[in-house]
Amino acid sequence: MKRTRDAASVTSLPQAPKVEADSRTRRYLISMSIRMVCFALTLFVTPYGWYTWVFAIAAAVLPYIAVVGANAGSDSTVTRAESPRQALDAQATVPDAEPVQPTVIRITEHGRNSES
Template identity: 45%
Template sequence: MSEPVPSITSAPEPLAVDQSRRTRSYLIQMSIRVVCIIGAVMVDGWVRWALVAAAVVLPYSAVLIANSGRDHVTHDTSPVTPPAAPALTELPDASPDVPDAPRTSSAPSAPGAGRVIDHVDD
């Protein structure tokens, strides 16, 4: 069988393409600003003030858009909830007929009585 071919559909656009897109956007907005300045000199009335306002606002918005960065990747910032811990089960009561069953009382009745652990020293 052949190995799977890696997909490049999720790769970001090249830096040169991104820079040319941002430069083109900036130059278009600055060209509109030049047209607004020339128009403000030629016309009179409220249109002049609208063109002056556009000529003042356009450099700010053009720089913001040009410097906005390459990719607008969104990351999952939702909190991680840990899985629920398994429920604890109760130990069964010790039956009196089983000799190795632990006693239910808190203190052993005789010294050394209680749970016996087989241990072999090496």
């Protein structure tokens, strides 16, 4: 008999933990690099104007965004409901007419008499 079973597709598997951690680290480092650039622009771009405030606010807010983005895992995999039933092509076993009794070995201890 031919058995059909839904095999897990390689593309439906989640990312490996190391790959996901590397991706989150990369996003964090990029966000913090942008923050350092904004901080430097806040200090060194003159004359000061409204854009100085934009750079300062970005430098203040980006650490929060970087940490939240780094801690949030990527949930890009679509989970689908799997049936708890499995199609098994096993043959039904016929029980023996007489159940076989297991061999029982009994060990007992007897006290010694101290009379010699």
